[in-house]
Every structure is written in C-alpha cells, then in structure tokens.
Amino acid sequence: MSDTPQPRPPAAFATRAIHAGEHPDPVTGASAPNLVMSTTFVTEAGASFSAEDFGENTPFIYTRWGNPTIAQLERKLANLEGAEACIAFASGMSAITSLLLQTLKPGDHFILSDVSYAGTAEFARDFLPAHGVEVSRVDLSDPALLEAALRPNTRLVYAETPANPILKLTDIAAVADMAHRVGAKLAVDSTFATPIATRPLDLGADLVVHSLTKYLGGHGDAVGGAVLGRTDDLAPLRKGTGIHLGGTISPFNAWLIMRGLATLTIRMRAHEEGALAVANALENHPKVKRVIYPGLASHPQMALARRQMSNFSGMLTFQIHGDGEEVARQLSDRLHTVHYAVSLGHHRSLIFYLSTSEMLRTSFLLTPEQEAVYRSFAGDGIFRLSVGLEDPGDLIADLSQALG
Template identity: 40%
Template sequence: MDISYIINELGEEREAYFQAVAPPIYQTSNFASATVAEMRHKLLHEEDEYMYTRGNNPTVTLLEKKLAALEGAEHAIAFGSGIAAVAAAILSQVKAGDHVVYTQHPYSWTKSLLRKFLPRFGVEATMVDGTDPENYRRAIRPNTTLLYLESPTSFTFDLQDIPAVTAIARAHGCATIIDNSCASPLHQRPLQLGVDLVVHSCTKYIGGHSDVMGGVICGSREAINKIFKSEYMTLGAILGPHDAWLLLRGLRTLPVRMERVAASTRQVVDYLAQHPKVERVLFPFLPSHPQYALAQKQMRSNSGQFSILLKTKELEQVELFCNSLHRFLMAASWGGHESLIFPVAASYATDQPAPILPLNLVRFYVGLEDPDYLIQDLEQALDKV
C-alpha cells in the first residue's frame, strides 16, 4: 500500500464530516444506542463498535488504521503512552510461571517491567546480548513463552537479527515482540521479518512535535482483538481522541521529516566519527560499525539517534561538554523538530549504584535544524574538553 495513500487518504471519510480536510475530534466519552437490540449488539461486539471511548473512538480508529497499514499489519490498537503499549503486549503473552528472554540495553521502563514488576506475579525474565541470535536460543527454557526485541536499542543502538530470532522463536513455540520506535515504521517492517507484535512509542517520530504522548501495538487482527478484550479494556491505558488527532497531524509529515532527519544525522555522524576527542560513535549505519551489513539488510534507512563515547573518563569533562552545547536541548525522548542530548552522566549520583552504561556515553537525536548549524555547536563544545 502506498505511503502517501495511507497518510492522506486511508480511513478518511470526508463526506461524513462536511469535506473537512482535517478529521474532526470526536470528543465524547460514550455513544448512544437507538434500541436495546443495538446496545446488546454493541456489548457483544465492542471491539468493532462505538459504545464507550474507553473501547473505540472514531478519531482513535482512524489513527489505528493508518499505523496498522504503515506497519503492514492487519490491525492496531493505540495506548496513552509507549510503555503502556509495551506492557499490554508483553502481558498478553505471559502468565504466572512463564519466562521471557529479552535483549540487553532496552528502554529503561521496559527493563523495569521485566526485571522488577512482572517477577512480583511469577514471571521470570532473562537478559541476553541480543547481537548474537544464539544467545536467545541458549536462554530458552521449557517455560519460555516470549522473546522480546528492541532493534536498534535505545542507547547503544545494538541490532538483533530479526529473521534469525523469529525463526528460533517459532522453533520453540515462543511469541515475539519488537519495539520498533527507533527505526519508525518507515525504516523497518518487523512483521515482514516474522515478528508477531510490533510496538511503538508514538511520542517519538509518529507525533513528531514533542507535544503528545502515545503508543501502539500492531499485529494480526486475532492478536489485537485478544489484547482489546483483556489488557486494553481491563487496564484502561487508552489514548484520548485529542491526542489521537495530534498524532494524525504528525503522521502527515512523517516521510519528509524522516528523510530530513536521516540525511542530517549522517552528516553529523560523519563529523563526530573523525573527531579526535570522540572515542567511538555508536551508529549502525557507519560502514565501520560491526553490524553495518545487518543494518543494510533489515532496515531501509537510518533514523536520527546515535550515541558517542567521549575520549575522557572524567565526569567533569563530560558535564563540561554537555553543558557547553547550546543548540542541542538536554532532554529525554526524540522525534521532534528539536535536536537533543541525553548524557548517561546524568544518571551518575554519589548515593546510588553506577549505571551499566559508561559515564562518557552521550545519546544524540538530530532534529530538523541545518546540520552545519549543529556541527558548529558540537565543535565549540568539543574544543572545551
């Protein structure tokens, strides 16, 4: 299905709302029924009907149709945040006594869910180095039900060989879930590579303006309807219609934003990769990266995130570099118009255990600014280190 058609036409019913170019926001909590029989039908088929916005809402449905199509999925279900989508997807595949295998260095709240929250309910999880698919195979137990991927990962941008891991999962009767937020649905299509469920933080590239939060799960209609009837309706982590409308607005410009971000990021990375004060750039689309061939194989293009290791082990020097940047905001997340940094050094505190990641690691997101404008800022900050 053509991307331009998905973004601009799929699901748009302009004749139903006065030929408005932008769809309306159906800001209602519930929907009336004309007869008892109609209400009975809605109760029995709530996954396909409009009865209560905690279930379905027309504005949210339009977003879900477009996101499912972008991922090549049969169906999708939207949530109020990325971690809400991750949690619902994982919960749909596990029960007490089950075991999950997941890749190292995932999104921090995914890690917290798997290591701290689910063990309270009898679900165990094992973290492996996901760059080698065999590590997934070696970690599988008789009670393993799920292999969890995040490719690329959030800070180190490690890849997993998606077809290899999904083949291992099928051979052992396990489900697979991947967080595809970093690549976006334009640059990676995991369902085509054998994954069962794809999750996104819509807060990132899909929203694109740093003003809305959301999440989505994409997969088969059977799997999504199962989640709707259980984790979605029971836990209620829904996406509101106004937030869905903002995400629809973001989708309109997703291709042009991703194209700009990809090109600018390559230019910034090329500058940093040759800088004498940068020890290493963690970016799978660098030809020198050990997973460059895999990135070329399973991704269509790069996105805007990468990390660097500064050539210093001194916390003060890392802080000096980060504090000297003026054109990169220091903030979490990514995907908006603005360029960002997230220094691991911010997680280092004298009264807490040191994080696993090194203190000289700084994550970057390149936004929509001119790359030369950003490089000038990097140059003056690096000069101070």
C-alpha cells in the same frame, strides 16, 4: 460507464502516510480528519457495557473502549506497518505493560533483550517475577544465545532494534524463526527504526510496539504508544488489558500524532541525512572517542543494518575523551541549538548523557559477559543524540563550540 467503484492501485508509503485511515467528513466535506473529543456516544437501548461483549463491530459507546479519532490513527498505523490490527495506548509504556500483562501468565518464561528501554527493563525485572513470570535477559544480537535460552514454556521473546540506548541490532528474521520453533511469539519494539526503516512483521515478528511519542508523532507535543499485529492476537489484548487497565490515548493526542504521520516520510529522510552528516563530523572531532550510528561503516553490525534497515534514522551515540559527567555539564551550559533533554525523535535535536555505571546499576543488571558487550558499544558512558530537522551545519557548529 460502470458505476461500480474501481479498486485503487497500490499506493506508495508517502501517500499512505497521508491518506490511510482517513476520509473526508461525509456531512461537512472537511478534508482534514475530525477531532472527536466526546467521552460517550448515543447508542441503542439494550447495548452492552461489558468488555466481554466487545467485538470488531461494536459501535462507539465510550472512549475508553473506542473513539472515531483513535480508530483513524489505528487504521493508519496498521496500514503503514503492514499489520492486520493496531491498538493505540496512552504512552509507549502503557502499550508495553499491557502487552506483557495480557500475554504472560504465572509459570511462563519470558525472554527480553538484555539492553532495552529502561522502563521495559525495569518492569520486567521488578514486576513480572513477583507475579510468577520467569524472566531471562539475553543478548539478542547473538542468535546462538537466544537458542540456548529458549524453553518449552517460553511464551514471548521481546527484542528492541536498534536498542535504546546503544543502537545494538537484532536480526529479526533469525530470532523470529527460533522463537516460533518452540511456539513462542516475537514482539519487536521498533520505535527507533519506524516503519520507514524496518517492518518487523514482514521479517517474521508477531507483534510490533511503538512509542508514538517519538518519531511517529515527531513534534514532541503528544504522548502515545501502539501495539500492532494479527487481529486474533490483538482482540484479547483490546478486550483485556487494553480496556481494563484504562491506558487509552487522548483523542487530541491521537489527532496530533496522526497529523505528524503525514510528514513521516520526508522527516525520516531528513533525520537520516542530518544524522549521517553529524556522525561523520563527530568521528573527526578530536574530543570524540567513538561514534555509533547504523549508517556508518564503523558500526559493528553494519552488514545487518544494511540488510534490515532502509533508513538509518536520526539516533546516534558518541563517547568522548575525558570525564563524561564533566562534559555533560559543559554541553548543558554551552549548547544553543541542541537541547540538553531526554526523549528523542522530535523535530528539535536533543542530547543526554548516559553513564554506563548508572545504567548498569539502575536498569540493566547485566552478567559480566553482557556488560562486556554493553561497554563495547558504550564505554564508560555515551551521549545519546537525537538529530532533529535543523540544518546539519548549524548542529555541527553548535556541538563543536560546546565541546570546545
């Protein structure tokens, strides 16, 4: 029998979610990954302490540069997303701002989805123009609008699909093709979808962003973010803003998120099943005006959702008849199982009311045409519901009694 190690057969996603990036501890034999909390590491005399000398084979020196637990998380995420490399950050916003600051320079043109996470929208609106970057807000659900907005100096197109908070979709393959024609890169925030549903790199995107705080961590107890893509694209990001801005994820949070990833496959299956049951029940509730969920035939981009998503996730929104603010107060007082709280992707169900007038005033500042599209999804306001892992019947009963 040969002693040469035999290559492992390709593993399914569920298996990789558990094993990728991990290995038993060679000293103790521990099966679970170690948590390395040390901030500093013993190294050889003469080792450089400059980011300029940082490379792929640089040993662990200081946790802001790299850490064994964080590195394990990065390897696992890269494997699941089909990426060459990954950088983990202290939060989703740290990942987003580091990517934008490293990629965009004065004189560059940046195209952002007209509806995206509020932190992204506000950073692009308030910070980037003050530093010489021209920003265009484009409804990326219509590729023709992107084609009209692209310029020779467009450096980055940033999409979010499904978009937070209205679950509008972007055709990743079509948008990637258009961006590449002018030499721009496409980054996709795939937090709502997760790699269970959509792998943007397979569809032509150059970079993928995740808030690890949401579905990938899955338990609402650890904040983190990540950027994934080709090694050549991420090496300058790690050496530049990744190290110099100091947005390093805590090794403990990295360990918690890695633990959460082990159950991602079964969690996302349960999130989808629960969300579909709740969405169908809400569509038939007399006080509910409209439900938006990519898994429903009533979603305005249902054909794209079926083509681009293999799991419809646990996020849905709904409009109600009457005063949304009043019903929000009613729900916050009456709900028992569903928590009235921000954030999403946790094992607990969370709901929050988002007034359209408030969102347009504080975050999006859309043109009349863009506002019309936003209102076609959101009306005067929406309840954003993150369906957790509770029994769908209990969630439906709780929402029904709270709505009255």
